[in-house]
């Protein structure tokens with residue numbers, strides 16, 4: 056029996072609630088397929104701060120190191136809001152994890168079922184068939200990690216702060232490859248987003264991406280767009296994109312805009328892949344819902360578990376090569392929400408909402 | 423008779439068409455108010471490149487220097503698309519103008535009349551009363567102008583590119599003042615957008631803005647939001663904002679997202695104010711529509727002149743202190759589009775569209 060070893064970091068508020076359901080669904084899918092789940096649960100985020108004095112405790116990092124993937128819940132919330140921005144659970148957990156495991160490739164499906172267009176803020180006539188795009192975001196370069204980062208006092212008593220955005224050819228090429236592979240499995244179109252009319256890093260980005268696609272993926276359709284225009288086009292007509300591909304900070308902004316345009320955050324999953332291979336010969340990765348900890352509904356058993364479940368499916372696909380099993384879970388989620396019409400409160404729209412556990416039960420029944 | 427001296431830079435494609443109408447409206451408003459318009463027209467953008475070899479010809483810069491404000495059309499288009507990104511008309515005209523006149527404060531109304539909600543990509547039930555917010559963008563600092571900006575070849579034949587984001591206290595304070603003054607004339611709420619969980623510049627931004635408001639504008643309601651969240655909230659519920667206030671690059675992205683959410687770009691005006699005062703004791707400023715040159719409809723007489731006309735109204739308000747006259751023009755535009763229901767093609771929605779000149783005629787009749 057093949058073993059899938061992964062770390063489970065549920066996090067805060069609804070994090071543990073939806074994680075419980077995701078693990079049930081994964082278990083229900085894995086067993087008949089002859090796969091054994093072997094996971095270790097560890098504190099992260101606010102739970103890390105409260106129980107170990109650190110958003111990413113060393114013991115948690117150890118658990119992650121001995122695993123082939125991380126299934127991550129969500130972290131943060133009002134309890135830790137008085138901490139300075141840089142010490143807040145989300146930031147203080149995710150950035151070191153990205154760094155520790157070189158999680159350079161963030162993959163976020165922008166998926167909205169046609170039956171769920173009510174959930175999108177966009178007019179239904181703009182997205183009659185729902186939305187189906189993917190955002191690929193570079194995750195370990197750019198202005199997030201670039202050095203120097205300084206704040207200095209000037210002679211006149213003023214302060215000056217400085218951040219550095221840096222990219223080098225190889226960093227751009229490896230994420231271009233992820234965008235290309237993603238596009239190949241879809242519509243074959245990549246729109247690379249930059250600000251090459253102003254930034255040196257964007258000029259290099261555009262040149263490198265253009266050369267890389269010409270050499271390695273000439274069959275793909277590559278286009279370029281400025282980031283300000285991309286922010287417009289996403290809100291105007293998201294389906295004009297197939298694969299949206301961009302650097303770290305632009306991707307932070309655009310993938311969140313995309314998530315909200317795709318309706319409920321409760322449905323949005325993501326994968327962050329590392330550079331090396333795990334013991335299965337697939338990339339180590341961190342898998343997490345795009346949404347937050349939803350403190351307002353925590354403990355009520357009403358949170359939407361789909362994003363966490365779909366993140367689990369992405370883990371099966373990318374870190375364990377279990378494409379069929381991943382597709383099976385995705386199909387079960389889709390059938391539950393669409394054909395069966397089961398909806399948690401965030402996507403109920405007048406229907407009687409079901410709870411977190413009932414939703415997972417139905418998904419398991421649909422496997 | 424008081425003279426209003428300004429430079430007129432129509433630019434390319436529909437630029438000159440809508441500029442002609444804006445000048446007619448300004449003239450029709452000014453004359454009865456005892457004001458004389460004294461303007462000089464000069465080439466910019468593609469027209470600058472074609473006629474003088476430069477997107478911002480020296481002669482044009484001279485015309486601007488001898489004026490109290492610049493009324494700008496729009497620039498760029500397919501004709502110059504083969505130029506490298508940094509030489510393209512928009513970038514090569516606007517950045518040097520911002521620098522030459524220290525145009526540090528970009529003011530963009532995010533205004534959608536309740537009668538025009540069809541034009542927005544957002545579901546009408548999300549914006550039943552239209553949209554009425556303002557975006558204040560810092561325009562001469564941050565990563566656009568920060569030094570160093572370099573591309574270097576590394577030892578292994580790779581390239582590394584670098585951009586620098588810099589802000590100092592005084593730059594943040596002066597734009598905070600613009601945000602505060604804007605909020606005071608409106609709902610009294612400012613949401614300052616940054617990425618203080620990752621960027622040093624944002625930490626300084628947040629600290630400085632907080633201290634500045636506490637000291638100088640304690641009566642205003644100040645909140646803070648991360649830029650990724652702001653990109654979501656704008657698309658989800660734009661009217662939760664009153665004044666949205668941010669640094670240069672975030673403002674580039676968010677103000678464009680806001681523009682598209684407010685429906686037709688053909689209605690969106692903007693002001694970019696300088697640091698010093700002009701001969702009227704008001705800030706020198708550049709006034710331009712948020713939209714582009716619309717090459718597809720150029721020469722057909724169907725472009726929407728409203729954005730250019732409303733930019734002219736902003737010029738009267740900010741650079742010439744003619745608040746009443748500005749309000750008069752704004753009211754005439756609103757009446758024409760709403761009560762009278764006259765619509766150019768971009769905002770027609772099934773109505774019979776009117777042309778550029780007919781629209782301006784109606785606005786003049788409504789003055």
Ligand SMILES: CC(C)[C@H](C(=O)O)[C@@H](O)C(=O)O
Pocket residue numbers: 145146149150307619620650
């Ligand atoms: C927590 C924060 C640093 C992080 C980011 O901006 O990358 C988050 O917003 C995300 O998008 O994953």
Ligand SMILES: CC(C)[C@H](C(=O)O)[C@@H](O)C(=O)O
Pocket residue numbers: 252253283512513516517674
């Ligand atoms: C032309 C370009 C440099 C400019 C900018 O990004 O500032 C434009 O997009 C704008 O928003 O005015």
